[in-house]
Amino acid sequence: MAPPGSKRPLAVLFACGLNSVRSPMAMGLFRQIVGPGTYVCSAGVRKDELDPFAVVALQEVGADIAKHRPMTFEELDEWEGLNFDLIVTLAPEAHHKALELTRTLAADVEYWPTADPTAVEGSREQRLNAYREVRDQLAARIKQRFGGRPAGNE
Numbered sequence: 001m002a003p004p005g006s007k008r009p010l011a012v013l014f015a016c017g018l019n020s021v022r023s024p025m026a027m028g029l030f031r032q033i034v035g036p037g038t039y040v041c042s043a044g045v046r047k048d049e050l051d052p053f054a055v056v057a058l059q060e061v062g063a064d065i066a067k068h069r070p071m072t073f074e075e076l077d078e079w080e081g082l083n084f085d086l087i088v089t090l091a092p093e094a095h096h097k098a099l100e101l102t103r104t105l106a107a108d109v110e111y112w113p114t115a116d117p118t119a120v121e122g123s124r125e126q127r128l129n130a131y132r133e134v135r136d137q138l139a140a141r142i143k144q145r146f147g148g149r150p151a152g153n154e
Contacts, residue, residue, distance in 0.1 A: 008146060009085035009108075011039040015094040019044030019070035021051045021131075022090040022114050026138045028058045028065040033139060034146050041084075042068070043076040045093045051118065057131035061139070073097060082107075090114040112141055 014026035023042035030040045047070040055066050076082060082101065087109045089095035098109045114137065120130035 009038060011084045011086070012041075013076075013082070013084040013087045013107075014040070014042040014090065015044060015073070015087055015098055016042075016090040016114070017045050017093050017116075018048040019046075019072070020048040021054045021116070021118060022134060022138070023094075024050060024065045024068045024070070025054050025058060025131075025135055026088065026090065026142065027068070028063040029061075029135065029139050030142050030146070032061070032063040033142050033148050035148075038146075041076065041080075043071055043073045045072065045097050047072050047075075051131075053117070053128055053131045056128065057135045060132070061135065073101065086110065088112055091116070110145075112138075114138065 012030065014023040014030070016023040019042055023044060027040050027042040030038075034040075050065070050068055050070055058065050071079070073082070082105055084105075084107050087098040087101070087107050089098050089109060089111050091114065095109070095111045101107070102109060115130075115134060117127070117130035117134045120127050
C-alpha cells in the first residue's frame, strides 16, 4: 500500500544487490503494469550478468527485459543522474545504499523485502518456479502500490 499522503512518483528506481534478477524484473513488470508516464530504471549495489531465468520468467507474462544491461548506482549516476522521486529497494544492502544516498537526494525510499530466487536449487523447473514466485509477488506489490494502466484511450 502507498504510504499515507503519497502521490504517484514521476521517476522510480528499483534497486537490489546485483541488478541481475530482482530489480530488472521489477522494472520490466512496472513498465508492463503501469505503462508510460512514469520513468523507471533499475540499479544494484554491484552488478552481475542478467540472469536468464529472470528473462524467461518475465517473457512468460509478456514482459521483455532481455536487453537490460545491469549497472551500479554509480554507473547510473554517471550515465543519467539519480533524479528519482522514489527508490524501491528489494534487498537489505540496496536499502542501506539508498538511505545513504538520501543524504544528498530528495527521494523517498521504500523497502520491499524480496526473496533471492538464485538461492533455490533443484531441477530447472524448480528453480524457474522460484523466479515465478518472485515475479508474481513483485507484480502484486506494484499493482497494490501504483495501480495499473489507466483505462480508455489516454
